[in-house]
Amino acid sequence: MNAWPLLWVLLAASVLMGGGWLWQRKTANAGIVDVLWSAGMAVAAVYYALVLPGAALPRVLVALMGGLWGARLALHLARRVFSEEEDGRYRNLRVRWSGNQRNFFLFFQAQAGFVVLFSLPFWIAAHNPVAHWTLWKAIAVVVWLVAVMGEGMADSQLAAHRMDPANRGKTCRSGLWRYSRHPNYFFEFLHWFTYVFLSIGMGTGWVAVSLIGPALMLAFLYRVTGIPYTEAQALRTRGADYAEYQRTTSPFVPLPPKH
Template identity: 45%
Template sequence: MNALTLAGVATAALCLGFAAIYALSRRLNNYGVVDIAWSYAFAALATFYALAGSGWEIRRALIAAMAALWSLRLGTHLLVRVARHHPTEDTRYLQLRHDWAGNFHAKMFGFFQLQAVSVVALGVAFLVSVQNPTPHLHPLEIAGALIWLLALSGEALADAQLAAFKRDDRHRGQVCDVGLWRYSRHPNYFFEWLIWVGYFVFALASPWGVLAIIGPAGILFLLLRVTGIPMAEEQSLRSKGDAYRRYQQTTSAFVPWFRRDRP
């Protein structure tokens, strides 16, 4: 199949899949399930592309493995978090219940379908890579894989450090500022974005690879302006108040960097 056909089949399948996830979420009365599905969907997408693509087999296997390892780690991390708090729903979806109260179910179904489309749009890096027939890896692909490995390790470390901090009852109500969190208020988001930079650099070695810029650009916009940092900061200010305001004054919001003195 050519690239457009692959993308079309993937979009149709994911829209059906997310419709089923919507039905499950409605039955559970917890729409946070969509975050888990969105994360796992990339593993399915990249595997499908790798199996149906026409490019060099080793490249297809490598990009699929990179996507699947990231996808399964993130999806499982979110699965554990959602299951631990169920039936309490993530504050983002509680807010959407309020904002969309007049036509909630129809709008939420559309939101789930948008998630399906976003997976295909962000996954352009996988699509162009699996169609590349060149029988050897380009230096850009090696560089992209190394960036991905660094970012995946950093994201996993940040998640582990935050989880360990929260498990200690002595830290109840306190701001996590240890490890990577001492240098960034959202190191997990930074490394999540860097993973997509890795996919983009990998894709640049393939024809039309520049289109993969939609991945890091889209993720960066979401993290900085939509559902990432703005909502996380708002929640932290509500729950931790002045302690978090002091943290904001000394610690970089996104890129890990040296701490600064409070004004």
């Protein structure tokens, strides 16, 4: 297994995040970190596919699926970052840290490390020597399609809700948001199983390591940067309306709403 590309990705991501830190210092908008993380993941997927020694088919699939997923997410986030004020999660950090730029620099550099950590499933799958189509590769493609289409649909539905002035202060309950408080997060989590299936053929140990993708994403969404911060901000801005939404709607997996 060739580990050198992981180091190069870390160095490139560190430089990229350094530039992002300078940009947020000038604009007071740390949301750029999410755009850069997504873009860094897309580039990492393509880079691994180009330089690693796996068979052509799994490398092409890693490049296409990892690259397109990351690029779509980066573009979606960029539209929000460049057209809206700083996300409430980062405004709260700015208040908590009293605007301390050293803390923000370390935060941005930590995201560079997370690019490497989350890209490990890409790296493993791009070593896969199995050159022909298998049932597992077909399942990987189906999972990727469902996940990316579901996440894209959830993002579009929320964006349409936010653009309507009549919905100001109201919680989105249409489309997928009727069945989950965070359908975008659910499909993001589902997406990472793509690379678990693409890794089959590398041996049980490496397939187990590829599970770091969905496991880490679930942990981050539930405990670190996802649901807790998002819902705390929603309660601050939408109060009782969001509390009622919490009472009736599944937090993660899409399920029929409670009455």
